[in-house]
Amino acid sequence: xxxxxxxxxxxxxxxxxxxxxxxxxxxxxxxxxxxxxxxxxxxxxxxxxxxxxxxxxxxxxxxxxxxxxxxxxxxxxxxxxxxxxxxxxxxxxxxxxxxxxxxxxxxxxxxxxxxxxxxxxxxxxxxxxxxxxxxxxxxxxxxxxxxxxxxxxxxxxxxxxxxxxxxxxxxxxxxxxxxxxxxxxxxxxxxxxxxxxxxxxxxxxxxxxxxxxxxxxxxxxxxxxxxxxxxxxxxxxxxxxxxxxxxxxxxxxxxxxxxxxxxxxxxxxxxxxxxxxxxxxxxxxxxxxxxxxxxxxxxxxxxxxxxxxxxxxxxxxxxxxxxxxxxxxxxxxxxxxxxxxxxxxxxxxxxxxxxxxxxxxxxxxxxxxxxxxxxxxxxxxxxxxxxxx
Numbered sequence: 001x002x003x004x005x006x007x008x009x010x011x012x013x014x015x016x017x018x019x020x021x022x023x024x025x026x027x028x029x030x031x032x033x034x035x036x037x038x039x040x041x042x043x044x045x046x047x048x049x050x051x052x053x054x055x056x057x058x059x060x061x062x063x064x065x066x067x068x069x070x071x072x073x074x075x076x077x078x079x080x081x082x083x084x085x086x087x088x089x090x091x092x093x094x095x096x097x098x099x100x101x102x103x104x105x106x107x108x109x110x111x112x113x114x115x116x117x118x119x120x121x122x123x124x125x126x127x128x129x130x131x132x133x134x135x136x137x138x139x140x141x142x143x144x145x146x147x148x149x150x151x152x153x154x155x156x157x158x159x160x161x162x163x164x165x166x167x168x169x170x171x172x173x174x175x176x177x178x179x180x181x182x183x184x185x186x187x188x189x190x191x192x193x194x195x196x197x198x199x200x201x202x203x204x205x206x207x208x209x210x211x212x213x214x215x216x217x218x219x220x221x222x223x224x225x226x227x228x229x230x231x232x233x234x235x236x237x238x239x240x241x242x243x244x245x246x247x248x249x250x251x252x253x254x255x256x257x258x259x260x261x262x263x264x265x266x267x268x269x270x271x272x273x274x275x276x277x278x279x280x281x282x283x284x285x286x287x288x289x290x291x292x293x294x295x296x297x298x299x300x301x302x303x304x305x306x307x308x309x310x311x312x313x314x315x316x317x318x319x320x321x322x323x324x325x326x327x328x329x330x331x332x333x334x335x336x337x338x339x340x341x342x343x344x345x346x347x348x349x350x351x352x353x354x355x356x357x358x359x360x361x362x363x364x365x366x367x368x369x370x371x372x373x374x375x376x377x378x379x380x381x382x383x384x385x386x387x388x389x
Contacts, residue, residue, distance in 0.1 A: 028071040032057055035074035037067055042086040054085065088117025092290050093257050097121040100143045107144035118146040123257055124225040125154030125194030129179060131186040150192040150223055151183035153211060154200040163199045165312035168207055180214045190220035195227035197303055198311040205242055212250035222247050223255040229262035230341050236266045240273050244280050256289035262297060263341040298351065301389050302382040305338040307331065322379050335375040339363070345374040352388035
């Protein structure tokens with residue numbers, strides 16, 4: 001299937017529903033490739049399910065009409081009975097690009113079988129700089145779902161200035177703006193940031209505003225993993241304020257990725273943040289958000305608990321700092337505090353690791369097995385292959 005911009009896809013689907021649904025004059029012999037008929041159809045506008053006939057011409061919905069009131073000539077008829085029929089779901093945060101690029105998993109069946117027909121990639125400021133080459137590869141290979149691509153601020157920043165823990169120079173900012181501009185011209189749907197992650201965490205608010213303005217010039221969106229979903233740096237509510245300030249300055253739509261109050265320090269702040277978002281919307285700021293349907297989050301172990309300053313510059317610099325005995329006490333204290341923020345060592349579950357013996361166990365479990373302090377175990381583990389918790 002082809003790659004589509006998410007806003008174009010939504011417009012096409014809903015235009016088909018709304019325009020066709022308004023046609024009430026009985027017609028006959030409507031030629032379609034596929035006719036789907038059901039007594040339980042949701043059209044996606046928030047209205048109740050209704051009995052409808054849905055005509056598909058090639059890859060497009062070409063008719064949505066009251067069930068049984070019109071005659072169709074169809075090459076294939078699917079009688080869904082009272083089964084629920086709806087537009088395909090859009091998953092706005094998937095990290096599924098590696099699967100789409102792999103011919104063995106490109107069908108993306110784990111999404112399709114759940115009714116997801118469009119996935120968004122390039123979230124959290126990562127993965128994608130060269131939109132054109134990715135589009136070409138996926139189009140030539142073929143993929144099972146549609147995908148929409150965000151250009152990642154963190155990847156753009158690393159492309160221009162590595163993992164330097166400093167503000168960008170004027171020349172570096174210009175280079176980043178040029179990359180974002182090219183990505184938007186090549187079909188990106190917007191700019192994503194992961195201001196919690198390295199190297200995005202090293203960027204100033206002003207840097208992000210400048211890049212978001214480029215995406216705004218193309219009616220793109222600003223999709224963000226907040227700078228802080230807990231008390232790691234500026235605080236949860238302040239991070240939401242920063243995101244709102246960015247989009248107001250850049251005149252762009254804000255999408256808050258996996259919005260949540262992460263960890264014991266901010267539990268109970270959800271209502272305040274929702275109220276903050278609703279106030280901004282009432283004042284004219286365009287905002288949307290998505291949320292996990294479970295009480296957990298997932299990321300790499302180093303991102304979860306290792307201080308951001310330790311990860312600056314390069315992988316070798318990261319390892320050197322971890323093993324610098326003069327820095328070790330400071331690192332231990334900060335890792336210990338970050339573990340506490342996340343609910344303790346028994347709240348960190350290993351989900352992906354090259355050492356399969358630790359998968360399914362908590363940080364507390366493995367620390368006890370190896371007779372190590374949890375923070376010391378983290379320092380040991382993050383120097384090896386990536387581990388997810």
